[in-house]
Amino acid sequence: MATSPIGAGRPKTRGTVLNSIRKARTISRVELAASTGVTAATITQVVRELMDLGLVLEVGRGVSTGGKPPTLLQLNPHARYAVGILFERNICVIVIVDLTGRQVARTSFPGTALLPPEQALSLVASRVDALLDTAGVDRGKVLGVGLATYGPQDREAGVLLTHQPTAEWFGYPVAPRLSEILGQPVLLDNDAAAAAIGEHWLGAVEQDTFGCLYMASGLGGGVVVDGEVYRGVSSNGVEIGHITIDINGELCACGNYGCLANYAEPAAVIGQALEEPSLGRRLGLSPAATDVLPGFARIATAAIAGDPTARALIERSARHLGTAAVTLTSLFDLDLIVLAGPSFATAGPIYRSVIEEEVQRRTFARRAHPVRVVTSVSGSDAAAIGGAVLVLQSEMASLQLDARA
Amino acid sequence: MATSPIGAGRPKTRGTVLNSIRKARTISRVELAASTGVTAATITQVVRELMDLGLVLEVGRGVSTGGKPPTLLQLNPHARYAVGILFERNICVIVIVDLTGRQVARTSFPGTALLPPEQALSLVASRVDALLDTAGVDRGKVLGVGLATYGPQDREAGVLLTHQPTAEWFGYPVAPRLSEILGQPVLLDNDAAAAAIGEHWLGAVEQDTFGCLYMASGLGGGVVVDGEVYRGVSSNGVEIGHITIDINGELCACGNYGCLANYAEPAAVIGQALEEPSLGRRLGLSPAATDVLPGFARIATAAIAGDPTARALIERSARHLGTAAVTLTSLFDLDLIVLAGPSFATAGPIYRSVIEEEVQRRTFARRAHPVRVVTSVSGSDAAAIGGAVLVLQSEMASLQLDARA
Numbered sequence: 001m002a003t004s005p006i007g008a009g010r011p012k013t014r015g016t017v018l019n020s021i022r023k024a025r026t027i028s029r030v031e032l033a034a035s036t037g038v039t040a041a042t043i044t045q046v047v048r049e050l051m052d053l054g055l056v057l058e059v060g061r062g063v064s065t066g067g068k069p070p071t072l073l074q075l076n077p078h079a080r081y082a083v084g085i086l087f088e089r090n091i092c093v094i095v096i097v098d099l100t101g102r103q104v105a106r107t108s109f110p111g112t113a114l115l116p117p118e119q120a121l122s123l124v125a126s127r128v129d130a131l132l133d134t135a136g137v138d139r140g141k142v143l144g145v146g147l148a149t150y151g152p153q154d155r156e157a158g159v160l161l162t163h164q165p166t167a168e169w170f171g172y173p174v175a176p177r178l179s180e181i182l183g184q185p186v187l188l189d190n191d192a193a194a195a196a197i198g199e200h201w202l203g204a205v206e207q208d209t210f211g212c213l214y215m216a217s218g219l220g221g222g223v224v225v226d227g228e229v230y231r232g233v234s235s236n237g238v239e240i241g242h243i244t245i246d247i248n249g250e251l252c253a254c255g256n257y258g259c260l261a262n263y264a265e266p267a268a269v270i271g272q273a274l275e276e277p278s279l280g281r282r283l284g285l286s287p288a289a290t291d292v293l294p295g296f297a298r299i300a301t302a303a304i305a306g307d308p309t310a311r312a313l314i315e316r317s318a319r320h321l322g323t324a325a326v327t328l329t330s331l332f333d334l335d336l337i338v339l340a341g342p343s344f345a346t347a348g349p350i351y352r353s354v355i356e357e358e359v360q361r362r363t364f365a366r367r368a369h370p371v372r373v374v375t376s377v378s379g380s381d382a383a384a385i386g387g388a389v390l391v392l393q394s395e396m397a398s399l400q401l402d403a404r405a
Numbered sequence: 406m407a408t409s410p411i412g413a414g415r416p417k418t419r420g421t422v423l424n425s426i427r428k429a430r431t432i433s434r435v436e437l438a439a440s441t442g443v444t445a446a447t448i449t450q451v452v453r454e455l456m457d458l459g460l461v462l463e464v465g466r467g468v469s470t471g472g473k474p475p476t477l478l479q480l481n482p483h484a485r486y487a488v489g490i491l492f493e494r495n496i497c498v499i500v501i502v503d504l505t506g507r508q509v510a511r512t513s514f515p516g517t518a519l520l521p522p523e524q525a526l527s528l529v530a531s532r533v534d535a536l537l538d539t540a541g542v543d544r545g546k547v548l549g550v551g552l553a554t555y556g557p558q559d560r561e562a563g564v565l566l567t568h569q570p571t572a573e574w575f576g577y578p579v580a581p582r583l584s585e586i587l588g589q590p591v592l593l594d595n596d597a598a599a600a601a602i603g604e605h606w607l608g609a610v611e612q613d614t615f616g617c618l619y620m621a622s623g624l625g626g627g628v629v630v631d632g633e634v635y636r637g638v639s640s641n642g643v644e645i646g647h648i649t650i651d652i653n654g655e656l657c658a659c660g661n662y663g664c665l666a667n668y669a670e671p672a673a674v675i676g677q678a679l680e681e682p683s684l685g686r687r688l689g690l691s692p693a694a695t696d697v698l699p700g701f702a703r704i705a706t707a708a709i710a711g712d713p714t715a716r717a718l719i720e721r722s723a724r725h726l727g728t729a730a731v732t733l734t735s736l737f738d739l740d741l742i743v744l745a746g747p748s749f750a751t752a753g754p755i756y757r758s759v760i761e762e763e764v765q766r767r768t769f770a771r772r773a774h775p776v777r778v779v780t781s782v783s784g785s786d787a788a789a790i791g792g793a794v795l796v797l798q799s800e801m802a803s804l805q806l807d808a809r810a
Contacts (some may be wrong), residue, residue, distance in 0.1 A: 032567075152770040161772040209638050221736070225637075232630075232738025233614050236770035243732040244767075247651050247725065256731060256767040263652075264810040320652065326661060327648040331626070331736055332639025362649075362661040365641035367566045 013038055015396050017046050021056060021073055022396075023203075028062050028070035047073060054079045055099070075099050080395075081137050083128055083145040083184070084198075084388030086191060086381070087174075089113035089165040090217045090291045091342055093384040094127055095136050101202050101389050105135035106381065110291060111217075113165050117172045126183040137397030143395045144185035146387030147175055148194035150218055155235040158188040164253075189390055191383040192238065193229045195340040195376065198386025201393065204377040207255060210336040211328050212376075213240065213321060213355075214383065215343035217292055219265045223332050229390075230332075238328075241265065245323050264320040265342050266296035272313050273299050279309045293342060300346035311350070318351045322358025329371050330364040340376035341383065348375040412642060418443055420801050422451045425506060426461060426478055428608075433467050433475035452478060459484045460504070474588040480504050485800075486542050488533055488589070489603075489793030491596060491786070492579075494518040495569040495696045497620045498789040499532055501755065502542050504608050506794050510540035511786065516622075516695060518570050522577045530586040548800045549590035552580055552791030553599035555623055560640040563593040565777055569658075592748075594795055596788040597625030597643065598634045598744040600781065603791025605629050609782040615741040616733050617781075618645065618760075619788065620748035622697055624670045628737050634795075635737075646670065650728050669703035669725040671748050677718050678704050683793075684714045698747060705751035716755070721755045727763025734776050735769040745781035746788065753780040 013036075020035050021027055027035070033043045050056040057076045061069040077098040086093040090111040096104050107127060112120035132139065152161040158175025179186040192214035199205045199212065205224075212222040219241030223230040230237055241261035242254045249258025262268050273295075274280045274287055283298040302310035325337055337359065344351055356373035363371050376382045418441075426432055426438050432440070438448045462481045482503040491498040501509050501642040512532060517525035537544065557566040567698040584591040593728040604617065605609045610629075617627040624646030628635040632686020638769055646666035647659045654663020667673050678700075679685045679692055681777035688703040707715035730742055742764065749756055761778035768776050781787045 152773045154773060161770075164607060205553075207638075210557055230737075233612075233740045234770060236773050236775045237736060237738035239735045239769040242769045243735055244650060244728045245652050248653070249677070254769055255771070256769070283786055323649045323652055327732060330644045330648055330661075331733070332635075333639055333642035335638045364644040364647045364659055364661070365566075365639060366660070368557045368559060368639045368641050 008127045011398070014043060014046050015258065015398070017043065018050060018055060018075070019396050022075055025075045026059060026062075026072040027180065028072055030070055032073070034231050052305075065200075077102060078141075080141050080143050080392075082143050082388040082391040082395075083132075084194070084384040084386065084391070085124065085128070085145060085147050086112075086194075086216070086387065087113065087124065087147055087149045088191065088216050088218070090293045093381055094124070094131055095381060095388055096131060096137055097385060097386045097388040097392070099389060099392065101198075101385070101392060103381070103385060104137070105131050106145035106384075107131050108380075113169070114290065117168055117174065117177070121174065121178050121181060125178060128182060137164075139183075142184055143392045144187060145178065146187050146189060146194065146389070146391045147178060147184060148189055148191040148383040150220065151189065151190050151239060152236045153188055154276075155190075156190055158186065168197075169241060174189065181184065181303075185391075187387075187391055189249030189392065190222065190235065190238075190385060191216065191386075192340075193222035194234075194384075194386030194390055195378070195382035196224045196338065196386065196387040197229050197393065198378060198382055199340065199376055200224050200227060200339050201389040202377065202385070205336065205338060205374075207336050209334065211238075211325075211334045212338045212340055213328075214323060214341040215321075215339075216341045216383070217266060217343075219315040219321075221328060223328075223334070240324050240328060243324060243327060245320060259326045260320060263322075264317040266292040269299060269313055269317050270295045272316070273310070276309050276313075279307075280346060285308075296343060297346055303347050303350060314347045314350050316355055318347075318354035319358065321351065322355045322362075323357050325359050325373070326362040329359050333365055335369045335371050337371065338376050339344075339373065342380040344375060345380050348379075351375075416803070418447060418454065419451050420803070421450065422785070423455060423460065423480070424801050427480055430600055431464060431467075431479045433477055435475055436630045437478070440728075447758045463650075470486045482507060483546075485546050485548050485797075487548050487796035488537075488798075489599070489789040489791065489794040489796070490529065490533070490550060490552050491599075491621070491714065491789040491792065492516075492518065492529065492552055492554040493596065493621050495698045497529060497532075498537055498786055498787045499529070500786060500793055501542055502790060502793040502797070504797065506603075506790070506797060508786070508790060509542070509662065510536050510537050511789075513785075514795070516727065518574070519732050522573055522579065525578065526583050526586060530583060533587060544588075547589055549592060550583065550587060551594060551794070551796045552583060552601065553577075553594055553596040553788040553792035553795075555625065556595050556644060557581065557639075557641045558593055560595075563591065588671060590796075592796055592799065594634075594792060595625065595640065595643075596621065596791075598627035598640075599789075599791030599795055600787035600790065601627030601629045601743065601784070602634050602798065603783060603787055603794040604743050604781055605632060605747065606794040607782065609789070610741065610743060610779075612741050615743060616643075616730075616739045616740065617739060617743045617745055618730060618733075619746040620726075620744075621746045621788070622671060622748075624666050624726075626733060628733075628739070645729050645733060648729060648732060650725060669722040669729075671697040674704060674718055674722050675700045677721070678715070681714050681718075681749050684712070684718075687707060688715075701748060702751055705748075708755060719752045720759055721753050723752075723759035724763065726756065727760045727767075730760050730764050730778070731767040734764050738770055738775045740776050742776065742778045743781050744778065745783065747785040749780060750785050753784075756780075 196212035221238035221240035246258035300391040602615035626643035626645035651663035708719040
């Protein structure tokens with residue numbers, strides 16, 4: 001490294017500089033040199049290149065520390081865009097974010113994963129197109145699409161390795177096929193991992209290491225370590241919905257038994273609610289409903305409104321999530337858990353306080369540090385925004401940003 | 406980085422070169438340049454410096470690829486040494502390893518952690534001194550001591566944050582105090598983490614990412630990611646003995662309930678054996694024994710010898726460890742688990758096959774990759790050897806190796 005000729009590390013240096021500008025929001029060249037460890041001469045040159053590419057703007061002057069007040073730089077938010085999609089059986093959310101990760105357009109509709117794959121992806125693609133039109137975003141400025149969905153996945157190949165929700169999806173090339181239809185690169189990732197990195201990138205979480213519990217129709221987890229998604233050997237980590245919390249529990253469709261999901265996720269809570277006939281009737285719950293989200297939202301709303309039966313059910317689900325959160329914090333040694341996803345939208349405050357109580361009381365290393373639990377700033381859109389952020393992060397790391405300019 | 410003057414990155418380059426020589430065992434300068442990405446000129450200079458420090462030797466010639474056959478380099482194993490200690494309530498193992506991590510001396514004795522801290526540490530220090538004398542190792546060549554023990558810990562301060570085994574140990578400065586007595590730097594770390602990194606460093610595990618289940622008196626876990634111990638926010642991760650496997654289980658002394666440890670660790674298995682009066686009598690088990698290791702070893706020996714009652718108990722313990730191993734692989738996305746520590750010494754083959762069966766059947770991402778389970782090459786000594794390896798790894802990373810020359 002010490003002997004690389006000047007300029008040899010340029011693409012990496014550009015990415016580093018761009019990311020430092022992003023994190024600082026506004027920053028001077030002198031501060032950039034200090035924060036990146038790159039020489040002033042190289043900063044001047046790299047910033048000129050980034051300005052020529054339209055990625056960075058001069059936005060006025062900072063406070064003088066003696067001489068001439070320094071010129072401040074920031075990202076040009078409109079220089080590039082990314083699309084993020086949360087795709088699961090019961091809900092689909094599409095967002096467009098600008099280069100800073102800020103949401104500029106959004107749409108959502110009921111899930112499409114019960115359709116045959118080809119039909120589902122065509123529908124999603126048409127919605128992405130419509131949203132880009134509505135927002136007036138030039139396709140040439142779109143860096144790509146981040147498709148956040150459940151696992152297990154072959155992330156490299158962009159393929160799902162699960163028979164959920166139907167056998168047709170197993171091995172179907174979701175990312176390559178969507179890419180083909182849209183004419184944009186598509187990156188496949190886990191919804192919970194996406195939610196976690198999105199939260200961090202947007203600055204809502206200051207720590208560089210933390211965990212995320214994600215709940216939509218199913219339950220997932222994500223861990224961010226030193227500002228990057230924890231990956232493991234195949235990017236199929238933190239599948240917290242399918243860890244055993246009850247060695248005497250029943251066999252799960254996943255092959256494990258006593259899985260958290262079967263005690264705590266929306267379908268399980270609806271099942272428990274239906275065992276309380278008066279509650280089921282009062283909330284109009286049906287055992288036949290394929291979309292569990294509306295029924296679960298009604299239970300959550302009743303719990304927040306003070307219905308004691310509904311509240312007991314939500315608290316029981318939260319207590320079980322608390323058990324899993326203790327496992328997550330004791331294994332990954334975390335001091336912060338973020339709750340994200342549509343199923344925390346209504347009863348988030350109950351979940352937050354019950355889960356925090358459990359982790360503070362039961363985490364093995366609680367004498368080394370406390371553990372906090374917070375709800376996501378992006379709420380129901382966390383995974384979609386995170387999908388778009390993964391595109392931005394990946395492009396900044398490899399600095400492909402100029403390739404499509 | 407691109408603009409650093411030549412030589413500015415030297416200590417780091419030295420560490421990289423040294424580590425590349427270690428991994429390759431023998432290597433030529435040309436191969437070193439290729440594997441490190443450092444220029445040939447810098448390699449020549451750094452190798453000369455490392456040879457002047459006595460750390461690297463020329464050991465003959467390799468195969469010619471056209472011109473003069475290249476000179477091969479290797480570490481000088483006798484240039485430096487490190488001490489590793491496994492320290493827990495029922496067993497203490499001390500090893501001395503050379504610069505390559507190879508064990509050159511070893512001793513073990515019953516645990517000292519039931520003694521008052523000052524007395525226990527004096528005893529350990531006297532045994533370290535005696536072992537260095539026996540092995541004829543020059544104190545000036547000892548890089549330091551790696552003290553591997555249970556958690557939670559304040560690793561930076563070298564302090565235990567647990568009331569186990571007695572209240573006196575909570576907050577006691579074990580590492581600083583042992584350092585004072587021995588006149589050597591002492592690095593505190595988790596026994597299971599040490600066992601994991603030791604296995605990797607010695608080349609017994611080729612993967613750079615894998616997990617370790619460690620069982621002595623208690624149960625612990627370690628995960629290695631990209632060749633380094635997974636740390637989390639306070640180096641108190643992977644405390645797998647205290648994750649809930651039974652939501653209806655009893656309160657554990659740790660504050661959590663239904664913990665794996667209470668179903669699977671040696672004391673729990675002895676408790677279950679005592680409920681089978683004929684087995685307890687036959688094996689001479691006593692509920693009053695403070696040292697659980699000999700009793701557990703007798704059950705393990707009986708299981709291996711074919712006693713069906715003993716075998717059922719070991720298999721039940723293994724099945725519970727399998728449940729936790731599934732959690733570990735599903736959360737960290739691992740494809741390899743190493744079993745290490747004294748309590749796998751006898752019944753290791755039973756544990757290995759039962760745990761492997763569980764992870765292959767129940768891990769969420771098993772369709773993405775299989776999961777294998779192997780027993781450690783270092784067996785009972787894994788944590789002690791790992792403690793010493795952590796010293797070597799830390800010194801190579803910071804290249805303090807010349808400071809004490």
